[in-house]
Amino acid sequence: MTYGNRLRRWIVVRLSSNLQHVDVARFLKYADAEGYRQILRRIDPTRRYEIMFDAGEQDTETDYYRPCYRGYYY
Structure with a gap:
């Protein structure tokens, strides 16, 4: 699913x-x-x-393994 489609969920x-x-x-x-x-x-x-509302497909690679680095360490 493209980024634009992720934003526009109402179809x-x-x-x-x-x-x-x-x-x-x-x-x-x-x-x-x-x-x-x-x-x-x-x-x-x-x-x-x-x-209709498009719930989208859950992509396990991007949803669970997203980097948490924000320029500093916690």
């Missing part, structure tokens, strides 16, 4: 009839995602749009 998705979804846009704030979803619903009311 507006378009749902299809075969239980799949297509990512439309990613947002940092839920309120921004909700506003965008409302605009999409006004433009195309025949399609279904929802908001």
Whole structure:
């Protein structure tokens, strides 16, 4: 997962009839995602749009073995 995707965890998705979804846009704030979803619903009311939270993939190498050095020793 790229750094930009890690920051933008709220995803507006378009749902299809075969239980799949297509990512439309990613947002940092839920309120921004909700506003965008409302605009999409006004433009195309025949399609279904929802908001999902992307929890991401836990990368054990970067999450558990992160360096703690901050310019001084504790």
